[in-house]
Amino acid sequence: MKTLAAQALIAIALLLVLCPLAILGHRLKAIHALVYGAATLISIHLAGLGVMGLLDGDAIGSAGVTLPIGLPWLRAHFRFDALSALFLVVVNLGTTAASLYGIGYGGHLAHPNRVTPIYPLFLAGLNLTLLADDAFVFLIGWEFMSVSSWLLVLADHEKPENREAATTYLVMAVLGSFCLLGAFGVLAMNGEDYSFAAMRGAVLDTVEVTLLVGLVLIGAGSKAGVVPLHAWLPLAHPAAPSHVSALMSGVMTKVALYGLVRILFDLNRQADWEWGALLMLLGAATAVLGILYALMQTDIKRILAYSTVENVGVVLLGLGLALAFRASNEPALAALALAAGFYHVLNHAAMKTLLFLGAGAVAATTAERNIERLGGLIRLMPVTAVTFLIGSAAISALPPLNGFVSEWLILQTLFKAPSLPMWTMKFGAPVAGALLALSAALAAACFVRAFGIVFLGRARSPATLDARDPDPWMRAALILTAGLCLLLGILPVTVTSMLSDVSQSLIGVDLSESIIQGWPWLAPVSAARGSYSGTVVVASGLLMILVTAIVIKGFGTRKIRRAPAWDCGHVEDNPATQYTASSLAQPLRRVFGTSLFAAREQVEMPMPDEIAPARLSVRVIDPVWQGLYAPAIRAVDWLANRINRLQSLTVRRHLLLMFLTLMVMLVLAAIRRMLT
Template sequence: MTGAGWQLQALFVALAIYAGAALAAVFLPRHRLGFVYAASAAAASLAIAADISAFFNEVVLKEQLPVGLPGVGLHIRLDGLSAFFGFIVNVGVLMASIYGAGIKRADLSKRIEPLYPAFCAAMNAVLLADDAFGFLFFWELMSLSSWALVVSRHDDPDNRKAGYVYLLMAAGGTMALLFAFGGLAGASGGYAFDTMRASHLTPLVSALVLGAALFGAGSKAGIMPLHAWLPLAHPAAPSHVSALMSGVMTKVAIYALIRVVFDLLGDPQWWWSLPFILLGAGSAVGALLYAVQDQDLKRLLAYSTIENVGIIFAGVGLAIAFKSSNIPPAAGIALAAALIHALNHSWFKSLLFLGAGAVLHSTGTKQLDRLGGLIHRMPKTSAFWLIGALAISALPPLNGFVSEWLLFQAVLTGPVFPEPILRFLSPVLGAMLALAAGLAAACFVRAYGTVFLGRPRSPEAANAHEAPFAQTLAIGLLAVLCILGGLFGGLTAFALNPLLVEYAGAAAAINTQTGPTPFSLIAFDQGRAIYDAPTIAFFVAVSAFATMAAIHLFASKKTRRSPAWDCGFPDPSPATQYTASSYSQPLRRVYGGVVYSSTETVDMPPPGSLREGHFHIRFSDYIWRFLYVMPANALWSLSERFDLIHYLTIRRYLVLMFSTLIVLLVITATFM
């Protein structure tokens, strides 16, 4: 063990603060519940300091507590991987807590505030657990506390449905992880992770463990087709909780997968990468095709989370493929792309969800076609939200571009794979990621345009007001992180090098001092691929200011006003402007019949009639219908048939018992 060990003690103190705040909130009156956000912010700040110190000092701290399973105890471990994801978790908690401090006293609730610090503590505890029992216990605590937050507004039937689906998916995911850890523990039952690291599994057991871990952690991350709960639960939860669930909790699931695949499962095989690559590429494109059609702002962001989780999965899959194919530099690039995208997504998605919460608080609606014109009424929120939209669209020099650029560098190395399947999948993955990047830009042009630009489409939007200071502060700080993460992405990659060497076998970036500037991000070597965000930002700024100066220098000084172009109809009604459906119509007509079976119904009144016309769009989610609804209906029908057993006569019960006994005896005689 290296280091002084204060980092682990600081994390214990942070967990105690979270737990104490949750317990105190149960007994305090409602108007005093706001203190949980101050306490959570303090705990998150302490945890951030401990995680940063542990990460840069490369400490590995272990502790065994006298709780948990008898004779086993609770094993705790803080290393580079858990410190990195702990930083992601606690920065998200800090920003959500600052946002929560702006909630009015009248909006505080015993159903939300006591559970909020418990949820934050559970996510941190999952990262520290170093045995199967502790991991699953805290994983379940994370699931149950977040479920309770989702159903906090239980009077809404949509919230109840979201909570029901989430609870079912969480229970199935935990069961799958239980089987995964059982396979890793083996017949000896060594539940400590150190014991699992030393075990040697057969190829069949390794495959079963990988499949169970993919199902368990993948369902929590929201990868398609295990995403059914996510578009329901994230919009239903309070906005600052949605930011944590989307920006942070999904990263805890990514941590679980990386821990199992790169740390506990042994040397990876090349075919392990296939489900990651296929699921990642499918999720990246499929989720955005749903997002670009959705009318609910928070559900749109939830679908976008599935897309970004797909990008992370693709990076992890490529890292597995390159490592197993003995191409360490490319493995380092791919794993760096996955880790940096996990960090970046936690920032810009938290920004966007908190911004959506500010819009909801100000207008009372999440429907895109009832918003508009908020750039004049919420100028700070609109400016910060624009930064988040540009970042999630992977536009330089913001942080979203850094990780996707690294991922494309890894994809371009695909032709060196010795396996023909991987050589074929590499360009396919590149094409899918390029399509996803275009769809993401279209999705957020549509979202930003309909929410913040144009004219108000409802009285609520016309009377909107800026969010409270604490909420705009949280959104603004996340916007600053998105800018800094883009400008200094090279330093982030360089800081990850020890972690990449440990898990991928090679670093992702050459020492930045060898590049043109200290902030250069170099993939492989300087002559092959280099990205310098500050230089790009400088030229963008110079070009923008030069253009503005030229316009002001040569344009007329006189201010002229005229009506906006109105398609020949000088009607001041906001109904004459583009709607969210108008933006998405081309994509709906191209992909709608294949992806979601969209149908358009037009009810146009005959000439002379004064009644209004109607235009209706219907979507059908194939995944939801075939993988969830149809099996559920079949199971319900089967259970109704078996329900007849409850109404048998005594004689028929005796016949059934005798027949069962005969069948069991035949089976025993056959196989014994």
């Protein structure tokens, strides 16, 4: 196993080398394709290492690699276990597709030289975080990831909204890292050093566990986009170039969840069921709010970013459930909930990468991200349209695609939660289940809207008229991820058996108890309660198509009947009379948005003698921004003004301030010593 960790580290080192190469070769036209090509190969290699780690059960508990980097007495510790293997697969499937896409896409950006050198750094940061075996390496990887993605968000910094998005992102990233630092501090409080091995042994009291979970939730949650810390995500993710958006949404949020799992399921296993309930609550709220936000948007990439928020909520729900089961001594169910969450992580990485890459293809060829100005692209971009449709169906949880399997698994596990002794769970779990179902239904509505408005109907603006499918590399990336979505959906038992080791390493129980029937039936909990097989669904679907085709061919009439064509209900030959994105979302906006987002519609009718169009304007207010971020910004401003006065104190008063601070610290230390 040591060799796997070492190989992964060498691959990461190669990624780091790509950065100076890209800078040195910035005058060459071919450098972009070269760098992305190399990144693709390295990503495939890393994903392969992850798969090998998952297949080989001996990965668990293996010795790590220690490199003499960093401070001389600390050194850097790396380790390759089942959890890192799983997330290496998740991350590198996404980066493989994005890098492949980048071979065609990276050279045609407005400023390719701002993106190509930083892209491999971003990949290195993502992978480094997964291999870390001490807090320093973890945080360095995490910061690498944050800072490089911040630079990528800034790639198009001529636009003021991108600069604003980048600043918001940076502030949230700093807050998140700071909280994670605190979380590691809590873990290392009683241990001797910051290595994960030492942290695993630490036993915390109730207050410390509370502090730990709170800090982790803020630290990892802000990166993953958990409501109410999601505000930066829909700003920053769409601002980056599309393949980077795909990685930020599909992969970086998963690394954040990895941090959460690593700390709450591996380093410290003391979190009580209340924390599981809190995670479930946050997850359900995040899922529903995320997808409702997505329904209000008209920017295609922003819709996808909000949909990421929703899916993070779904995963968080699964993780919270696992936490609650673990704390109430139901290890088999905890393992199942955890595996369901991981399955969704894997699925969402595949489908969100696919959707963002598809959106990137649309945006690149039409130079338009507002879906109100797109339409009818299915004829001009058939490959993009079909793959985007597969992604939309997957993310709307339609069988036989992958999104269905994981959401179904989470729901099935959720149905077992009322058997727990806690009344909160008895009543709360069905509510969470209802919210999860609601979010799945809203996601379907959201992606019907996204796909329908972009690809169906007729062109809504001239921007779409000469759109065409992207070049072969980008098409290959789209087809690859679409195939992955299909594969993950058709072979659920194969995937869950691979996840079994991960559950084994974190909960101590594998999935053999909870997944009862053999291949190809996936039957969590019990076969009588429900079982599913994507393989059988696909096989029977294909069989039915075959039968129908034979029946039609064999028994159908060949007589041709001529009749006037149905004009799809179009009365007027004007594209503006079609459904628009806003009109499609109007019913949902009225039902949910009126109270949640204070959505108000206003109709301005012209006076009878005026020649002016009537206008319908919609005002939507983000309650989280108004309620949390705006006051925080005001508070910081107020405080900064106060502190500003300290700038002009006299020499003696500055000294006095220092003296008093020192005194307070010393007295606190003295009091703490006396108490203990």
